[in-house]
Amino acid sequence: MKTKGLSITIIAGARPNFMKVAPIIHAIKEAGKQGAAINYRLVHTGQHYDSKMSDTFFQELNIPHPDAHLGAGGGSQAEQTAAIMIAFEKELLANPTDLVLVVGDVTSTMACSIVAKKLNTKVVHVEAGIRSFDLTMPEEINRMVTDAITDYFFTTSAWAGANLKKAGIPDEKIFFVGNVMIDTLLANQSRFSKPAVWGEVGLEDKEYFMLTLHRPGNVDEGQKLKELMNEIIDGAKGLPVIFPIHPRTAKIFSDLEIKADNLYIVDPMGYLEFNYLVQHCKAVITDSGGITEETTVLGVPCLTLRDNTERPETCEIGTNELIGTSTAAIRAALQKLTAGNWKKGAIPEKWDGKAAERIVTELLNL
Incomplete structure (x- = not known):
């Protein structure tokens, strides 16, 4: 009733x-x-x-x-x-x-x-x-x-x-x-918590990358995923790449035998730990939409491995850039980032x- x-x-x-x-x-x-x-x-x-x-x-x-x-x-x-x-x-x-x-x-x-x-x-x-x-x-x-x-x-x-x-x-x-995603981000920002991987890897502020991949076009075909991963690993120039792996991606990834000294595969994280890592990283590399909103508000550079976005304000106003999925484009974007030439960005209205x-x-x- x-x-x-x-x-x-x-x-x-x-x-x-x-x-x-x-x-x-x-x-x-x-x-x-x-x-x-x-x-x-x-x-x-x-x-x-x-x-x-x-x-x-x-x-x-x-x-x-x-x-x-x-x-x-x-x-x-x-x-x-x-x-x-x-x-x-x-x-x-x-x-x-x-x-x-x-x-x-x-x-x-x-x-x-x-x-x-x-x-x-x-x-x-x-x-x-x-x-x-x-x-x-x-x-x-x-x-x-x-x-x-x-x-x-x-x-x-x-x-x-x-x-x-x-x-x-x-x-x-x-x-x-x-x-409303930003409501949650701002309400919980003071509660972000350092995950175990921080100490295990010896992470330092702005000295590592966060990576998330889950879109079918990026992860369903093994060779494509392997090419993306190798370019990201190389472009990180030895800095740690923290990759909380989506269950969808994990199934394909396990067969690819991708190994690198600076790549750290971790399980999906809770909200507070994940966003602690986002807030303190050098940049986020992703094919997600929501994360591009959070990086915009946190002022963290974001490289989106897609050809389009449903959140153009994160590119026009924020810290996000649409990179596409070609290895050449990823390489160029990471070079721009490591050279210190990434845009600052601002926060959208409301x-x-x-x-x-x-x-x-x-x-x-x-």
């Missing part, structure tokens, strides 16, 4: 989601303390089922235990989408709500949006409107489908809002609130740690 006031079901499924829902939950609780009639139900779809990729985040980011865990992890894209939809339909029928709030662009975002709309429940999309315009990316399909059926759009940048307007979304449904407060205020106004 729903309690009085605005009822919101919040969806989280994969690692990036937890960082985005945490500040929203905290803002809802704070609004409740101030007398606002608002309550939430947190649903974990189970899309990421490795505890290192999900469960530790609930503890580290002070997120309450989920009200429901759908256990829909594993399988192909289609199998996972179907499993999430079947489980969430049962969940939503048993626990009706005023709004279903989804974040980001993972499979759970799209799957739960479809279920909600088919059950005549309004959908709120946080981080709406971002686009890479690359339909080979599963995330781009998820973004497009979700935004096609969303009722209220909360954006991280004016650029994202412009994408929505071009698609015919009326202004009154678009809310430029800022970036990336100030208050996005979740704005979201909750707008939801209550609705």
Whole structure:
């Protein structure tokens, strides 16, 4: 049974989601303390089922235990989408709500949006409107489908809002609130913790690289991955390269026999340890989108091994540069970095740690 006031079901499924829902939950609780009639139900779809990729985040980011865990992890894209939809339909029928709030662009975002709309429940999309315009990316399909059926759009940048307007979304449904990922970053920055690898390797401030790779185009083909790795290892000029390896990447990587004195493969890290390393590194080399936002705010150089980005503000305003995936381009970028010629960057508008407060205020106004 729903309690009085605005009822919101919040969806989280994969690692990036937890960082985005945490500040929203905290803002809802704070609004409740101030007398606002608002309550939430947190649903974990189970899309990421490795505890290192999900469960530790609930503890580290002070997120309450989920009200429901759908256990829909594993399988192909289609199998996972179907499993999430079947489980969430049962969940939503048993626990009706005023709004279903989804974040980001993972499979759970799209799957739960479809279920909600088919059950005549309004959908709120946080981080709406971002686009890479690359339909080979599963995330781009998820973004497009979700935004096609969303009722209220909360954006991280004016650029994202412009994408929505071009698609015919009326202004009154678009809310430029800022970036909830940055809310989490700033709220937890003082709690970042030095991981064991710091002492084990003997890391020094600004004297090592952080590496993350997980996109199919970079990691699924062994020879391609090997070429990328060798170029990065060489370009680091002997400085340590710390590589928290994604489970997807680990399967292919283990067969490649890549060894170097300055390469350190570590397990996926918790949020506080990972961002300690990001904050103190010389640069991040990645094919992720979210990390480029964090490096922008932390003022850390970022080399993105992709040909496009759904977060152009990190390049136009921040410390990120799109490098592509050719070995020549990686070599040139690392030479530029080690020569001290990387741009300084600035922080985009409303990336100030208050996005979740704005979201909750707008939801209550609705």
